[in-house]
Amino acid sequence: MxxxxxxxxxxxxxxxxxxxxxxxxxxxxRRPNLxxxxxxxxxxxxxxxxxxxxxxxxxxxxxxxxxxxxxxYTGRGPFEALGLGIELKSGDIAFRANYAxxxxxxxxxxxxxxxxxxxxxxxxxxxxxxGVKFIVKSGVEHRAAVVMRGKNLSDRITETxxxxxxSPPEFARALDHDAQFTADVINKFLTxxxxxxxxxxxxxxxxxxxxxxxxxxxLRGAGKIPEIPSFKEKYGMNAACISGTPLIRGIAGLAGFxxxxxxxxxxxxxxxxxxxxxxxxxxxxxYDFILINIKGTDIAGHDRKPELKxxxxxxxxxxxxxxxxxxxxxxxxxxxxxxxxxxxxxHTGDPVPVMFAxxxxxxxxxxxxxxxxxxxxxxxxxxxxxxxxxxxxxxxAEKYGA
Amino acid sequence: MxxxxxxxxxxxxxxxxxxxxxxxxxxxxRRPNLxxxxxxxxxxxxxxxxxxxxxxxxxxxxxxxxxxxxxxYTGRGPFEALGLGIELKSGDIAFRANYAxxxxxxxxxxxxxxxxxxxxxxxxxxxxxxGVKFIVKSGVEHRAAVVMRGKNLSDRITETxxxxxxSPPEFARALDHDAQFTADVINKFLTxxxxxxxxxxxxxxxxxxxxxxxxxxxLRGAGKIPEIPSFKEKYGMNAACISGTPLIRGIAGLAGFxxxxxxxxxxxxxxxxxxxxxxxxxxxxxYDFILINIKGTDIAGHDRKPELKxxxxxxxxxxxxxxxxxxxxxxxxxxxxxxxxxxxxxHTGDPVPVMFAxxxxxxxxxxxxxxxxxxxxxxxxxxxxxxxxxxxxxxxAEKYGA
Numbered sequence: 001m002x003x004x005x006x007x008x009x010x011x012x013x014x015x016x017x018x019x020x021x022x023x024x025x026x027x028x029x030r031r032p033n034l035x036x037x038x039x040x041x042x043x044x045x046x047x048x049x050x051x052x053x054x055x056x057x058x059x060x061x062x063x064x065x066x067x068x069x070x071x072x073y074t075g076r077g078p079f080e081a082l083g084l085g086i087e088l089k090s091g092d093i094a095f096r097a098n099y100a101x102x103x104x105x106x107x108x109x110x111x112x113x114x115x116x117x118x119x120x121x122x123x124x125x126x127x128x129x130x131g132v133k134f135i136v137k138s139g140v141e142h143r144a145a146v147v148m149r150g151k152n153l154s155d156r157i158t159e160t161x162x163x164x165x166x167s168p169p170e171f172a173r174a175l176d177h178d179a180q181f182t183a184d185v186i187n188k189f190l191t192x193x194x195x196x197x198x199x200x201x202x203x204x205x206x207x208x209x210x211x212x213x214x215x216x217x218x219l220r221g222a223g224k225i226p227e228i229p230s231f232k233e234k235y236g237m238n239a240a241c242i243s244g245t246p247l248i249r250g251i252a253g254l255a256g257f258x259x260x261x262x263x264x265x266x267x268x269x270x271x272x273x274x275x276x277x278x279x280x281x282x283x284x285x286x287y288d289f290i291l292i293n294i295k296g297t298d299i300a301g302h303d304r305k306p307e308l309k310x311x312x313x314x315x316x317x318x319x320x321x322x323x324x325x326x327x328x329x330x331x332x333x334x335x336x337x338x339x340x341x342x343x344x345x346x347h348t349g350d351p352v353p354v355m356f357a358x359x360x361x362x363x364x365x366x367x368x369x370x371x372x373x374x375x376x377x378x379x380x381x382x383x384x385x386x387x388x389x390x391x392x393x394x395x396x397a398e399k400y401g402a
Numbered sequence: 403m404x405x406x407x408x409x410x411x412x413x414x415x416x417x418x419x420x421x422x423x424x425x426x427x428x429x430x431x432r433r434p435n436l437x438x439x440x441x442x443x444x445x446x447x448x449x450x451x452x453x454x455x456x457x458x459x460x461x462x463x464x465x466x467x468x469x470x471x472x473x474x475y476t477g478r479g480p481f482e483a484l485g486l487g488i489e490l491k492s493g494d495i496a497f498r499a500n501y502a503x504x505x506x507x508x509x510x511x512x513x514x515x516x517x518x519x520x521x522x523x524x525x526x527x528x529x530x531x532x533g534v535k536f537i538v539k540s541g542v543e544h545r546a547a548v549v550m551r552g553k554n555l556s557d558r559i560t561e562t563x564x565x566x567x568x569s570p571p572e573f574a575r576a577l578d579h580d581a582q583f584t585a586d587v588i589n590k591f592l593t594x595x596x597x598x599x600x601x602x603x604x605x606x607x608x609x610x611x612x613x614x615x616x617x618x619x620x621l622r623g624a625g626k627i628p629e630i631p632s633f634k635e636k637y638g639m640n641a642a643c644i645s646g647t648p649l650i651r652g653i654a655g656l657a658g659f660x661x662x663x664x665x666x667x668x669x670x671x672x673x674x675x676x677x678x679x680x681x682x683x684x685x686x687x688x689y690d691f692i693l694i695n696i697k698g699t700d701i702a703g704h705d706r707k708p709e710l711k712x713x714x715x716x717x718x719x720x721x722x723x724x725x726x727x728x729x730x731x732x733x734x735x736x737x738x739x740x741x742x743x744x745x746x747x748x749h750t751g752d753p754v755p756v757m758f759a760x761x762x763x764x765x766x767x768x769x770x771x772x773x774x775x776x777x778x779x780x781x782x783x784x785x786x787x788x789x790x791x792x793x794x795x796x797x798x799a800e801k802y803g804a
Contacts, residue, residue, distance in 0.1 A: 015762060015763055015764055016762075016764065016765075024764070045780065049802060050787070050790065051781070051783050051787035051790055051791055052787060052789075052790030052791035052792070052793060052794040052795075052799070053790055053794070053799070053802055054794055054799045054800070054801045054802060055801075055802055055803055056801055056802060056803020056804040057803065057804070058803040058804055059802050059803030060803070069802070069803070073802075073803060076803075076804060079803065079804060080804070083804075247804075343762060344797075346801070347801055348794055349790060349791065349793070349794025349795075349799055350763070350764065350794070351780065351781075371764055372764070372766060372767060375766050375767065375778075375779065375780050376767065376778050380446075380780075380781065380782040380783075
């Protein structure tokens with residue numbers, strides 16, 4: 001049996017960039033180690049979730065790890081909350097939330113003038129009502145997440161965001177009988193929140209400098225945290241996650257991974273690449289399966305910066321030399337969770353390169369790791385196929401039949 | 403967002419033909435424009451419906467357009483009726499029908515001597531009984547379609563074709579209680595039809611020249627016209643269809659496409675190729691998605707004529723130059739709906755070449771459009787994957803997750 005390192009470069013897939021001589025970031029990058037890995041196994045193209053699907057990092061990570069998003073992706077609320085670093089438990093109800101501005105009973109700005117630094121608001125909104133705990137955490141600008149933790153909660157409730165200005169903010173309504181308690185508790189929370197926000201020092205200050213107050217919190221995207229079978233249960237492996245991105249750590253946490261903190265790891269392009277790989281290699285003593293997520297490639301893609309994306313790939317390449325010495329006992333899998341082409345600035349449904357490197361298995365004819373080179377490789381798969389192939393190449397799969 | 407032209411060459415896939423130096427029709431054809439398109443995007447092999455399935459044009463077009471045939475293909479009756487150009491409505495019940503010869507109460511020829519030109523019979527059989535309208539349309543030789551339109555109709559009824567000679571023609575029986583009304587009305591229709599056919603001038607003439615009369619119409623393949631969500635509803639696109647083939651126009655009509663008529667378009671090998679492509683290019687101003695079906699490749703395959711199939715492909719190639727000038731704003735997708743190898747003379751389950759051409763996306767290593775060349779391209783997919791890939795490449799897909 002071999003241990004596994006699954007290295008996901010977020011948003012790795014790219015399209016031709018004029019700035020890079022019509023090459024993708026991966027084609028343009030100096031990547032001797034990635035190419036050496038590609039020469040030591042099989043490669044191919046992987047479509048996240050399915051062909052042509054513009055997967056998010058949430059749905060694609062679920063799918064890559066063997067959790068069918070159709071079953072386990074319960075909406076934006078839970079995954080937004082995970083992304084803000086809230087530790088969720090099965091049964092929690094999570095919402096995406098917006099701070100908004102209400103005047104004379106009507107919403108006049110759904111983003112409260114893109115208010116910033118609302119941590120003092122969110123911490124003051126946290127409370128417990130009728131045995132239900134409310135966790136509130138601020139995100140970027142006007143965004144936040146609200147989590148309800150308690151018994152008998154349901155996500156079958158309406159949003160309180162009317163999605164238009166000049167309408168009054170709404171109360172939550174139950175969509176079925178079982179959700180009445182949840183709706184009642186939310187509405188008590190909203191009534192209480194409005195009072196607190198109205199008189200909050202933070203908002204008084206905003207008004208005093210002529211800005212819009214964040215005097216309403218609107219909830220949407222309600223979702224129940226799914227009960228997902230642990231990775232250990234599914235695959236018999238002790239798993240760890242190394243990622244500077246709260247969303248990825250959150251998903252790994254839900255699946256029972258240990259999240260390893262690494263000195264200098266920050267989920268940005270200036271993360272400490274060397275420490276990340278060192279931590280992964282050390283963790284091989286203790287864990288069977290190590291998921292690494294490098295976020296920089298995705299950030300560069302969203303920011304439409306091909307040179308930066310190339311830089312991030314070169315940084316990763318420069319530190320993965322030690323993995324090449326482990327191929328006797330370790331399966332190294334490298335891929336992306338989706339494509340974020342710099343020319344597009346967002347996720348696309350383009351397939352992503354993938355490789356499975358270890359000693360002893362077939363080496364296909366591919367000697368370079370990039371979109372075009374691997375397109376003549378062994379596999380044309382979707383993310384659902386990754387874990388079964390990993391289980392087989394690491395000598396961990398059970399036989400199906402005799 | 404880009405507009406889309408989906409060019410389906412019916413039965414495009416082929417096998418090696420001795421007459422063409424062991425090349426497929428596509429390999430043998432002079433096809434500079436198809437090759438240029440292949441150089442401007444990604445290519446691959448597409449298996450209609452699924453790998454190895456010998457799809458019909460009906461099931462494959464449904465699947466390519468994103469309508470799962472398992473769910474929406476309700477039998478041969480409805481699609482035979484569509485193929486004869488009957489405009490169907492949700493809830494209609496449609497049958498395939500045969501004219502047969504009955505003597506002394508028993509069927510002696512299930513095809514009435516392959517009778518021809520029965521239009522005068524079918525039009526005289528049209529009627530209305532108990533509020534149910536019967537539409538009858540003759541097809542090739544002894545074939546016809548019968549459509550029932552009215553309220554409370556069911557397709558849970560038996561066939562009236564005993565499928566053997568020397569048996570009496572049957573009446574319809576209800577397979578469940580709700581179908582009794584339908585069976586009763588059909589049987590009234592059959593009783594009436596027998597009288598009309600017995601005394602029909604057309605049959606008297608046949609008998610007078612020593613031929614078998616078409617004095618029975620046998621019904622089979624009952625199917626209810628499915629309620630299918632419109633293409634606009636599914637994909638948010640205004641869609642048009644350009645096809646000389648009633649079956650394809652019928653399927654497109656069911657999905658809410660506008661069927662565009664084109665001067666000289668006839669669904670045969672001598673259709674006006676130039677006008678078809680011109681009409682598609684003009685339609686780009688008004689429609690987001692244009693489906694073109696060229697039937698000639700399939701006809702040549704069924705007729706086992708490799709040179710003719712090559713000719714049809716060359717005709718198409720010679721007129722698609724204008725599409726190459728549209729690649730900035732248009733996604734051009736070219737494929738077949740199934741393979742009709744000339745050496746086989748019918749549909750096979752062989753995969754079909756496919757290409758997605760537009761500016762800005764990755765160009766894979768494939769520079770020629772034919773079965774072998776595209777087999778080293780980007781995709782090995784089924785027809786179910788076509789629409790998601792189209793939506794992604796045309797910048798129309800919603801993100802799944804965040």
